[in-house]
Amino acid sequence: MADERRRTERRAAAARARDADGSARLADHAAIDRLAEDLLPALVAKLGASDLGEIEIREGAWKVRLRRTDGATDGPLHGRRSTDRPSRPQPGHAGHGHAPAAVESHRPAALRDGSSTLAAIGPGRPGSEPRRDPNRAVATSPAVGIFQPRPEMRPGTRVRAGDRLGFVDVLGVRQEVVSPVDGRVGATVVESGEAVEYGQELVRLELASAPAPAGDA
C-alpha cells in the first residue's frame, strides 16, 4: 500500500516537474498520440515518396517537422533507426507497443539534421559534427533530468564562457548548464521543465565575433 502511494506521488511529482506549465500540456496528450499513431507514419511515407526536403504539421498546440537527412539510411534497421536523439523523453507520448518506435526514429532524424550545422560543444560527442559553423555553438545537457533555463537568459543576452544558462535537475540535485563560449544566447531548443537526456542540445549560442542574431532571435 505504502509502495503504491509513494509510486503515485512520485508519478504526480514527475508529471508536475515535466509539465511546468501544467494542464495545458497534459490536454495535448490526446493530440500528440493521434499525431504519433495516425498522422506521423503517413507523413513519413509521404516524405519518403516525395522530393520534398521538409514537411511540417500542426496538431493542437503541437508541431512536428520532418526533415530529410542525407545518409541516414545505412544500417540494418534504417526504418526504425534512432541515432542522435533516439528518444526525447516525452512520457505519456510513447509506450504504445511498437508503433512509437517508428515515430521515435523519425523524430530524431529531423532533430539530428537540424543540429548538424552546429558545433557540438559539451560533454564528449565524438564524430557528430559534420558541418561545423565557427560562429555558432550549443550548450548541451550534462545529465539526464529536467531542464530549467534561467529566465534572464533570453535570446540575445550576452554571455561569457562558463556563465550559467540554467540547470538540469537530477533527483533534486542541480547540474549546471554553462555556456561553452563568449557570445549571445540564441534559440532555446528545449523548454523549461522538459525532460532531457545526457548530451542533448539545450541552448544555441552565437559566438561573440559573429554579428548579432537577427530576425528569429
Next chain:
Amino acid sequence: MFEKILIANRGEIALRVLRACRLLGISAVVAYSEADRESLPVQLADEAICIGPADAKRSYLLAPAVISAALVTGCDAIHPGYGFLSEDEGFAEVVRAHGLTFIGPSPQVLERFASKEGSRRLLAGYGLPTIPGSNGLLRDDAHALDEAARIGFPVLIKPSAGGGGKGMRMVRTARELETALKICRSEARSAFGDDSLYLEKWLENNRHVEVQVAVDRYGHGVHLGERDCSVQRRHQKILEEAPTPALDAAARTDLCERALRAVVAAGYENVGTLEFLVDGAGDFYFIEINCRIQVEHPVTEMLTGIDLVTTQIRIAAGEPLTFTQADVAMRGHAIEFRINAEDPTADFRPQAGTVERFVVPGGPGIRMDSHLYAGYDVPPFYDSLLGKLIVWAHDRPTAIARARVALDELLIEGLTTNIAIHQAILSNDAFLEGRMTTNVLDRIGSAAFLAAASRP
C-alpha cells in the same frame, strides 16, 4: 505487473530483457551510454535515453543517472541485467526510495547476501558446506598473512563484492601475497567500488557447478537444476553446460535440493545462482550466491523450457510462482559458448572493430543470443562478449556434434573472436570425457590448446 521498464544495461542482455518485456506486454526504455548509441537494443527499444558518456562510471554505473532516466521516461521498474549495478544493494535501496522497483531481490534481501563472505557464513548456518577461508574480511596485509598461514597455501584472494574474476588471484607463497593483495584491491576498487577482500583455501582440480533457483516473495521456491561452468580461463567462464558431467543424477538432485532448502530458509527471493566448487571426490562446497540473472541462464532455459527473465520480472512484480518443483522437467543436454571479441592466439586480448559480416547458425536445438549486426562498431569500453551460442540436444554427444556444426557456421567478420578456442575445446579429450576442471585451460595455455586441436 509493471507498465514500463528501464533496461539499465547494454549488449546481449539488454536485448534479452527487451524480448522478455515484449513477451509480457511491458514497454521498455533502454538506457545507453554515448558509445552505445548505434547498438541494437537502442534501435529496437520502444524508447531509448542517453544517460552519459562511454565511461561506465559516468553512465551504466552512475546510479543517479539511471534512476533519473527511469523517472523522466515514466518507468515503474529498473532491470539492471548482470554486472554494472545489478548486485548493488545501495542502488536497489535508492531505486526503491524513488518509488521504483528494482528487478531482483528486495533491498533487504540483497543486503543480506551482499557480502560473499557474509553469505558463506549465513548459508553455512543452513547446512551448506563451505571451503575453509579467512575469518571475515581482511583488515590489512598482516591479517591476510596470518589468515593465509592458518588456512595453508595456496590460497585464493577474492573480492567481497562483484564477480567475473576481477580482483581474484591465486597465491602459492607468503612472499607473493602482499603484491597480489595490492593488485586485487585496486582491481576490485575500480570494478566494484569496493576493495574488501577475503581468502579461501585453493583447492586444485575442481569443477565449478552452480544451482539455479527461483523463489517468490511468499517463500515458494524451485530449483532449475545445475550448470557446469568448469571451462574457464583466469576465472572467466567461457563455456557452460548442463547437466554437469561431474555428478550422477542422484548427486545432482541432492546438491540442488540442499541449495534450494538453504536459500529458502535464509529468506532469499527472486532468481539466483548458488555457485559450488566440486572436488575430485564429488564433494561440494558453497562459494557464493549471485543475486541476478546470469550470462549463462539460457542453458537452464533450454533444459527446462522456463523463461528465467520473465520469471524474474514476475517475481519482482510480486507475483507468486505459477509452477512447483514437480512441474520442472529437465530434458536433454545444453551447452553455451560465450563468443567474445578477443584473440585466443594473443593472450585473449580484447578486440574492437566493425562487424563486416554476421551469419548466425541455425537448425534443431540452436539458439543465438547476440546484439551484433553487420556494420555494428564494437566499442572498446566494455566487456568483450559478442553473444552466446546455445546448443541443445537429447544427449551430450549429440549436443557436441550440433555445436561443431553451429560453430563452423557462425561467421563474424571484421574482428577477431574466440570461436577457435571453442572448436579446440570440442576436440579436447578432457572435455569430451567430461573431465574438464577450472584450471585446464590456464595450465595448458591457450596457444598450446589451439595447437593441440589443430593437430591431425
